[in-house]
Amino acid sequence: MYAISVVGPDSTALVERLVGRLAVEGRVATVSNLPLAPAPGFEESVTFGGEGADVTYGLGDGWTALGHERTLGEVVDDCAPDYDYLLADGFPDARLPTVVAGDAPATTDRVVATVDAETADLDDLAAAVDATEPHETLASLVAAVKRSPDADRSGAIATFTGRVRAKDAADDARTELLEFEMYEGVAEERMATISRELEERDGVLEVRMHHRSGVIPDGEDIVFVVVLAGHRGEAFRTVSDGIDRLKAEVPIFKKEVTTDEEFWVHDRS
16 A cells, blocks of 8 residues: 655645545545544534544545544554555654645655645656555555465465564663665565565465565564465465565665664674
């Protein structure tokens, strides 16, 4: 799923236009920060405090719900298995690729476009959205392999999730975040090649891999490997080989930031 934050004085107007364009390509979820965009069907605006504390999300088929004490990140993760696009309207602090609608200063380094809400070329904007890094979760990758045409031959799904570890030992300096950089297109192509080669094994039906880039705080997920297979044996072996090959063969550079220092990990190897 491609998840985009739309901000600026004309964000709602742009979201209303862009939803229709993206719906041509797939299912679209929208998430609105109620102080900026009251929920459809509610006569009075409801005031909620804090980015993502309470949101309304319209899920493309006319259904609207209020999510109390839900963060924007939780709603985005929940939508990932079922939707192709998500537009978050009015969350200036969202850690998502961002489109600025109207004359407003950018408050993030994730801006992919700054446009006029009424005149923006929607085809160009849709292409900019499709060029961003997809938002994947373990649940979205599992849902994807379950939709495989070979799913009726599957008796097992094995998964691996890599996370940012805060400490290796009790007296270690705490790791606050990891930052990952990739050569554009190269890492994705290599992961796709590894997946195809693993799928050539007997009993392995589909393999999915995803590695996040950018800044990832401690406790958050980094990388996923999901294997759909006929039986558990080949599923377990393939998911283990998959993460080993990803770490050994995919060019990804990692910077670690602790409470004491920061360093690129390859500089210490």
